[in-house]
Amino acid sequence: MVLEATMICIDNSEWMRNGDYAPSRFQAQADAVNLICGAKTQSNPENTVGVMTMAGKGVRVLVTPTSDLGKILACMHGLEVGAEANLSAAIQVAQLALKHRQNKRQQQRIIAFIGSPVKYDKKVLETIGKKLKKNNVSLDIVDFGETDDEKPEKLEALVAAVNSSDSSHIVHVPPGENALSDVLISTPIFTGEEGGSGFAASAAAAAATGAAGFEFDVDPNVDPELALALRLSMEEERARQEAIAKKAAEESSGAENKDHASSSNTDSVMAEAEPASNATADDKKDQPKDDDDAHLLQQALAMSMEEGSSGAAAVADAAMAEAAVDDQDLALALQMSVQDASMSSQSDMSKVFEDRSFVTSILNSLPGVDPNDPSVKDLLASLHGQGEQEKKEDQDKPEDEKK
Amino acid sequence: MACLHDHSCEDHNCAADWSLFNHIDIPKVVALNESVAGSVKSVFKPWEQRLDTSGGFLESNEGDPELLIFIPFTSDVKIKSISVVGGADGTSPSRTRAFINREGIDFSDAQNMQPVQEWELGENLQGVLEYQTRYSRFQGVANLTLHFSENFGGDITKIYYIGLRGEATQNKRDVVATIVYEVMPNPSDHKTKSETGGGFSHVE
Numbered sequence: 001m002v003l004e005a006t007m008i009c010i011d012n013s014e015w016m017r018n019g020d021y022a023p024s025r026f027q028a029q030a031d032a033v034n035l036i037c038g039a040k041t042q043s044n045p046e047n048t049v050g051v052m053t054m055a056g057k058g059v060r061v062l063v064t065p066t067s068d069l070g071k072i073l074a075c076m077h078g079l080e081v082g083a084e085a086n087l088s089a090a091i092q093v094a095q096l097a098l099k100h101r102q103n104k105r106q107q108q109r110i111i112a113f114i115g116s117p118v119k120y121d122k123k124v125l126e127t128i129g130k131k132l133k134k135n136n137v138s139l140d141i142v143d144f145g146e147t148d149d150e151k152p153e154k155l156e157a158l159v160a161a162v163n164s165s166d167s168s169h170i171v172h173v174p175p176g177e178n179a180l181s182d183v184l185i186s187t188p189i190f191t192g193e194e195g196g197s198g199f200a201a202s203a204a205a206a207a208a209t210g211a212a213g214f215e216f217d218v219d220p221n222v223d224p225e226l227a228l229a230l231r232l233s234m235e236e237e238r239a240r241q242e243a244i245a246k247k248a249a250e251e252s253s254g255a256e257n258k259d260h261a262s263s264s265n266t267d268s269v270m271a272e273a274e275p276a277s278n279a280t281a282d283d284k285k286d287q288p289k290d291d292d293d294a295h296l297l298q299q300a301l302a303m304s305m306e307e308g309s310s311g312a313a314a315v316a317d318a319a320m321a322e323a324a325v326d327d328q329d330l331a332l333a334l335q336m337s338v339q340d341a342s343m344s345s346q347s348d349m350s351k352v353f354e355d356r357s358f359v360t361s362i363l364n365s366l367p368g369v370d371p372n373d374p375s376v377k378d379l380l381a382s383l384h385g386q387g388e389q390e391k392k393e394d395q396d397k398p399e400d401e402k403k
Numbered sequence: 404m405a406c407l408h409d410h411s412c413e414d415h416n417c418a419a420d421w422s423l424f425n426h427i428d429i430p431k432v433v434a435l436n437e438s439v440a441g442s443v444k445s446v447f448k449p450w451e452q453r454l455d456t457s458g459g460f461l462e463s464n465e466g467d468p469e470l471l472i473f474i475p476f477t478s479d480v481k482i483k484s485i486s487v488v489g490g491a492d493g494t495s496p497s498r499t500r501a502f503i504n505r506e507g508i509d510f511s512d513a514q515n516m517q518p519v520q521e522w523e524l525g526e527n528l529q530g531v532l533e534y535q536t537r538y539s540r541f542q543g544v545a546n547l548t549l550h551f552s553e554n555f556g557g558d559i560t561k562i563y564y565i566g567l568r569g570e571a572t573q574n575k576r577d578v579v580a581t582i583v584y585e586v587m588p589n590p591s592d593h594k595t596k597s598e599t600g601g602g603f604s605h606v607e
Contacts, residue, residue: 099507104506104507130464130467133436133464134435134436134464135509135510164438165440
């Protein structure tokens with residue numbers, strides 16, 4: 001929560017047209033700038049951020065330090081790329097902009113994105129650094145883009161000259177798969193001295209949605225309810241996988257004992273689709289607690305390596321698992337369609353309908369159906385031993401009678 | 404301890420004269436070009452401890468003898484004189500320029516601005532020298548900025564103690580924080596009780 005005024009120096013020289021950072025160096029830089037502005041203003045509402053260019057039409061200040069994120073995002077739009085970056089002039093201008101900040105209590109900080117080659121000597125850079133240190137300005141450098149032999153050392157020397165009590169940092173970002181912003185999120189440039197802010201942690205979690213394991217680790221710190229919901233849907237999906245895998249095994253082996261096991265699984269899976277029933281949700285929680293993370297990982301690997309219809313169904317299940325949580329009817333319909341697709345026996349469906357409490361709650365959600373109605377009760381009784389289609393017809397009948 | 408006064412010190416406590424130390428807002432004291440961040444706070448201590456360096460001292464960065472110290476006070480003060488104890492071997496400051504009631508001065512400002520007063524200092528290792536101020540200019544001081552621009556030839560400048568003598572008034576210099584200017588008066592902002600309908604008119 002340090003009160004800070006920050007000037008961000010953007011490198012919009014010709015070297016930024018290169019595409020080794022997706023989609024282009026300049027675009028990656030713009031994303032990183034937006035993220036940094038957000039993080040700074042969120043960590044302390046009185047922080048101000050300003051933006052200036054080092055190349056292009058020349059060293060000029062696009063936005064003087066302000067806490068208005070909209071202005072900053074707008075000025076990044078329509079920036080042109082060209083010419084060479086003038087680092088020393090840019091740092092001087094940044095210093096001047098910070099000197100004339102409105103709130104003199106703010107600490108002064110410059111963040112420089114240096115993607116083009118550095119043509120200055122180490123000595124010159126060190127004098128620049130000393131001048132910054134004398135005026136109590138911290139400097140963060142993001143070294144990306146062009147790499148020549150001496151650039152990292154020169155920039156390290158610059159940061160070492162400015163650094164007092166660890167307030168200045170340098171980050172080297174090599175080109176690669178990870179976006180520039182993703183790499184920066186975990187660095188002290190983003191997190192600041194206190195070693196982490198809420199914004200940084202949640203942004204990191206959002207950025208890593210691909211890796212399921214990471215989500216579970218970070219979420220409980222930030223948002224326990226979200227963590228719980230994610231874990232439940234993960235378990236549901238996993239249980240669904242097991243159910244489908246077991247059904248596939250059943251049909252090949254044809255053993256009846258497994259029917260009960262799978263149906264009880266589907267019962268519990270479908271029961272979990274009811275957000276209201278906490279009891280069943282508790283049961284669900286107890287089951288996965290037995291598994292440890294290694295098992296989860298194996299499941300995930302197995303899922304990703306599966307091919308064929310069960311794999312396709314797994315993907316479909318994953319998508320549907322999250323969508324189905326809200327709507328019981330939708331869950332029922334999806335479950336039915338999934339089971340049709342994976343060629344499961346219809347006896348499973350009827351076994352599901354044997355679960356009276358579940359059926360009653362489903363019927364409760366259907367408009368116009370009163371479970372205490374004798375016709376509905378007859379219907380329920382007639383469910384056993386009847387096929388799926390018949391049941392549907394019977395259900396339609398009482399609804400028609402109601403109308 | 405050697406006093407400059409020609410009376411014997413048993414009668415009164417010299418430390419009481421240097422009591423402005425109590426009115427310095429120490430947490431908000433800031434120095435520029437100090438080698439250890441925050442070490443400037445150790446320079447303000449009671450008169451008796453002026454030669455005691457166990458709490459640390461203020462040192463400038465390597466190769467750069469300039470120092471800029473911003474001293475805010477908890478209430479407005481009148482400053483009579485200043486005493487500075489420096490380091491040995493040419494690390495004592497030789498020239499001081501003072502500015503009052505200006506926040507956020509940095510080195511380029513300090514070098515260009517006309518100071519309220521400046522002094523040539525001597526090497527004051529025992530803390531016996533004090534420098535009088537032009538008292539009329541140092542009335543109602545809310546904050547004081549001292550710029551030590553030169554020293555006696557050392558690579559760095561060391562300061563062990565800064566003492567201020569004077570009086571404290573109980574006034575606090577108020578800063579107008581935010582001013583909203585009206586281009587056009589907005590009547591709804593200026594409703595009196597009678598207009599809003601409800602208040603009894605106050606008759607004394």
